[in-house]
Amino acid sequence: MAGLGRYVDVLRLFDTTTSGGAESWSVVAMASALGAPASTLYRTVRELTKAGFLEQAVDAQYSLGPAFIEYERLLRINDPLVRTGRGILVDLVRQAGLPCVALMARLYNGEVMCIADEAAPGTDFHSSYERGRPMPMTRGATSKIILAHRPSRELTKLIGPRAATVQLRKELQAIRRAGHIVTASEIDPGLTGIAAPIIAADPGASASLTLVVREEALDEATRRRLVLLVVSAASLLAEEIRGAQAAPPPAEEEKKVPHRVQVTSSKSKRRKD
Amino acid sequence: MAGLGRYVDVLRLFDTTTSGGAESWSVVAMASALGAPASTLYRTVRELTKAGFLEQAVDAQYSLGPAFIEYERLLRINDPLVRTGRGILVDLVRQAGLPCVALMARLYNGEVMCIADEAAPGTDFHSSYERGRPMPMTRGATSKIILAHRPSRELTKLIGPRAATVQLRKELQAIRRAGHIVTASEIDPGLTGIAAPIIAADPGASASLTLVVREEALDEATRRRLVLLVVSAASLLAEEIRGAQAAPPPAEEEKKVPHRVQVTSSKSKRRKD
DNA sequence: CACAAAATTTTCTAAAAATGATAATTATAG
DNA sequence: CTATAATTATCATTTTTAGAAAATTTTGTG
Missing domain, CATH: 3.30.450.40 (GAF domain)
Incomplete structure (x- = not known):
């Protein structure tokens, strides 16, 4: 698995509303659930933890991290x-x-x-x-x-x-x-x-x-x-x-890149996902 | 930029509480803000959008996506x-x-x-x-x-x-x-x-x-x-x-991997980040 | 509708990064 | 202190990404 998907696959393990989801995982359990070697997962989990998307509990269990609360607020505000x-x-x-x-x-x-x-x-x-x-x-x-x-x-x-x-x-x-x-x-x-x-x-x-x-x-x-x-x-x-x-917000000065304002009516066939 | 950082760098642009943060960005503006070519950013943004971490507004502007609301709920619940x-x-x-x-x-x-x-x-x-x-x-x-x-x-x-x-x-x-x-x-x-x-x-x-x-x-x-x-x-x-x-939750059967219960008192010097 | 400009995707190869097996290290329970 | 689990480090191989440029699509405007 490449790119962002590699990280999302891990985060999806914590979706307790789907079968197989659990609120906390050990790294070895994640590896076995995703069919990947533990050494790979240790690396991925370390990155996610550093960014706050996961966090380590008192034992060797990981769960979703506080970064989601932070980003949710940004969305709520913006x-x-x-x-x-x-x-x-x-x-x-x-x-x-x-x-x-x-x-x-x-x-x-x-x-x-x-x-x-x-x-x-x-x-x-x-x-x-x-x-x-x-x-x-x-x-x-x-x-x-x-x-x-x-x-x-x-x-x-x-x-x-x-x-x-x-x-x-x-x-x-x-x-x-x-x-x-x-x-x-x-x-x-x-x-x-x-x-x-x-x-x-x-x-x-x-x-x-x-x-x-x-x-x-x-x-x-x-x-x-x-x-x-x-x-x-x-x-x-x-x-x-x-x-x-x-009525867009007070114009920022650094806006070197002009924007178009339009009404979406896309009929594109370019991408199939 | 490698790994997860590449995606987080993009998401951080939407932190309106820091200088330089804005609630919506065009891909070209992101590219210029991050000092990377637009074609690279188009790829990264496409991935983030597909995962729901970004979404495209009516014009060519992107903003934080609804996935954060979903993950925040999982955290709230779990x-x-x-x-x-x-x-x-x-x-x-x-x-x-x-x-x-x-x-x-x-x-x-x-x-x-x-x-x-x-x-x-x-x-x-x-x-x-x-x-x-x-x-x-x-x-x-x-x-x-x-x-x-x-x-x-x-x-x-x-x-x-x-x-x-x-x-x-x-x-x-x-x-x-x-x-x-x-x-x-x-x-x-x-x-x-x-x-x-x-x-x-x-x-x-x-x-x-x-x-x-x-x-x-x-x-x-x-x-x-x-x-x-x-x-x-x-x-x-x-x-x-x-x-x-x-008192952990009702034991799952698929738990092939044993867990230790311990009290953290880490004095490790292994990682410096 | 056509034209121009902007937005987005595609292509392709050098360069960079991820993988995964294994070894080494560190932390912890007993 | 010792055995075991957890985690990190190493490194050759494979895979992925970056980036420039070109191609394509979308959209605004006349």
């Missing part, structure tokens, strides 16, 4: 979607005025991952969509509203060819027309998700805003109110992000 | 200190019963970094010690209490030779004897930090627990109460972590 969204989530749970969890999610690696969440004070349940957890793409309001706004061609890659997914594609089309979706107990029994798309860039929404509430808290009037709330919060968020893009 | 500590922080702010921020911090890369924080509902201020932000090692209760519990030899590496740091070392010794520290406005004007060491492993504490409150909220009785609260929460936390280590 990423327009996360930065802007976090404020909106706080407003959203306050305006909802009942126990709930608000969250933002996005496409990631052929799955949908929550990138920010906020619980109303006193909320006594959790959503399975928690920050940093990849979730299936075809279940749950959070995921479906994203799928519903992807171009048809991309759906083929994500869920399979048109012929094999007629039913789902019909459902998605309906969701897209409605502009929002409410699902009950699709992910967590007893919980309802109310989701709207965040349409900030050209090729459909690749992110969504969701409010998760107890199913029994949702009489018809509340439901209508919350749908409106989520939909308008998502629109507002999208607008703020577009605005931030249009 | 790391004993973070996992156990988060629950304690929630209890702590509740028991404090006033607007406050509770946080845990640890040594990282010659600095002190907050690895978890929790604000009491209705808290209307922020601590500079925020999750993922490296902070200076010699200022603030959070940092000092950690330094105070490091072995003297290590201090030489962290703050300089004994002769040059007599004053600071005296102060640290006093803090260590007291078992806690209260500092006012050392980091954030108007805020007071109350910190205790988390002594979970052998060579002194490398982590601390802090409660940050408004200076004016701190009459003598409250101060005594909160000190006691923080100190006992830190002890409890340390105990829970030691307990978790002593």
